[in-house]
Amino acid sequence: MAPLLETTLGEQLLLLSLDDESGTGKESEKAGWAIAAASLVELALAGRIDVTDDKVTVLDPTPVGQPVLDAALAGIAGREKPAGTRHWIERLKKEAAAGASAGLLEKGLVREERKKVLGIFPVRRYPEADGSVEAAVRERLDAVVLRGATPDERTAALVALLHGAKLHRLAFPDADKRTVETAMAAIAQGQWSATAVRRVVKAAEDAMGAIIAVTIATTVVTATS
DSSP, rough: OGGGGGGHHHHHHHOOOOBBTOOOOHHHHHHHHHHHHHHHHHEEEEEEEEEETTEEEEEEOOOOOOOOHHHHHHHHHHOOOOOHHHHHHHHHHHHHHHHHHHHHHHHSSSSEEEEEEEEEEEEEEEOOOEEEEEEHHHHHHIIIIIIIOOOOOHHHHHHHEEEEEEEEEEEEETTOOOHHHHHHHHHHHHHOHHHHHHHHHHHHHHHHHHHHHHHHHHHOOOOOH
């Protein structure tokens, strides 16, 4: 049974977004952006990257030992000119989501079901196989957001990612929306052990907000045209 500390932030976000029984994703588009942003935050927590004037830069190119994160780090290090946070969130979305799914499967937390929609289009679902880690994640979120416990840095990062992607309801479906949003904003803006982590978390939140705003606007225009 995998302990909470062995799961990445991306894997924790994916667990929160999956329906336990059907394995379908809830708010999958926003969750995808958050999982991609989680790769950047993980690299910042590991002391590998920083953000300056919204450009992601490498502090230490040494691999961290996680294939998805190491691929992201290599991509960032390999650019001739630094790219912005939004660029990397959009660039990493597919690989980060696939990596999170693979990680949960490897740890035995979900199982994979392959089906065809309308008998034609292949889809994959990830029903819950072991609910212990998700329960631990939710308990930790409840403690810091609803009960005022002091978060460790990884929990604070998870809160910031959920807040930046506007995924409050995934973590707190039954709690008062305003109370949850206020508490999560305060945690996201709180103290971080490293300035680089604070900058990357803030840049990721801002980039996700911009991406989601464009997505919503495009959806509205398409629906009314």
